[in-house]
Structures are given as structure tokens and as C-alpha cells.
Amino acid sequence: MSILLNILDISKSSYYYNVKVMNKEDKDSEIKTKIKTIFEKNKGRYGYRRITLTLKNQGENINHKKVKRLMRVLGLYGTTPKAKYKSYKGDLNGSVKNLLLDK
Numbered sequence: 487m488s489i490l491l492n493i494l495d496i497s498k499s500s501y502y503y504n505v506k507v508m509n510k511e512d513k514d515s516e517i518k519t520k521i522k523t524i525f526e527k528n529k530g531r532y533g534y535r536r537i538t539l540t541l542k543n544q545g546e547n548i549n550h551k552k553v554k555r556l557m558r559v560l561g562l563y564g565t566t567p568k569a570k571y572k573s574y575k576g577d578l579n580g581s582v583k584n585l586l587l588d589k
């Protein structure tokens with residue numbers, strides 16, 4: 487045991503803590519699968535806000551911060567829409583008309 491701890495360069499308490507955490511069941515696994523299915527069903531376009539609304543419509547009582555945290559853990563990020571084309575360039579010579587003197 488001490489050889490293993492020396493190789494891993496961790497303390498005894500850290501080793502036993504990690505063993506205990508690894509054997510623990512994931513309490514958010516059901517919600518994670520729901521988030522994945524909603525995300526994949528909508529072709530990766532939904533972010534945490536829309537997924538939270540979808541989950542609430544399905545009857546889940548969940549906070550948006552938890553959805554955001556779980557999406558970050560799963561590596562899911564919604565795509566941002568492309569910026570719309572704006573052709574207006576304004577006054578090209580750069581001068582501004584003085585409206586006070588035109589009376």
C-alpha cells in the first residue's frame with residue numbers, strides 16, 4: 487500500500503477519499519440523460535436556458551444553474567446564431583450635419 491501511495495504521490499486519506507467517491511452512485515445520471523437527449527434532438531442548438539424550459543415543460547423541477555453546470559460537465563454547448571448581415575454604412579464622409587444652425 488505504501489509503495490502505491492509513494493508512486494501516486496498522494497496521502498493515505500486522499501487515496502481512501504478517492505476510492506469512496508469512485509464507488510458512489512451518480513445522483514444526476516437521470517437528468518444528464520434527459521439533457522443529452524434534448525440537446526441531440528435539437529441538433530445542438532439549445533443552450534442551458536432552452537433546455538431548462540423544456541425540462542420544466544416535461545415536469546422536472548430543476549434550476550437553470552444546475553442545468554448549466556451539468557452541461558459543462560457533459561461538454562455540451564449550444565451554438566450561437568450567425569450575425570445578421572447589415573448593409574447600412576451611414577454617412578461615408580464622416581461629417582455630421584449641425585442641425586442647430588439650419589433654422
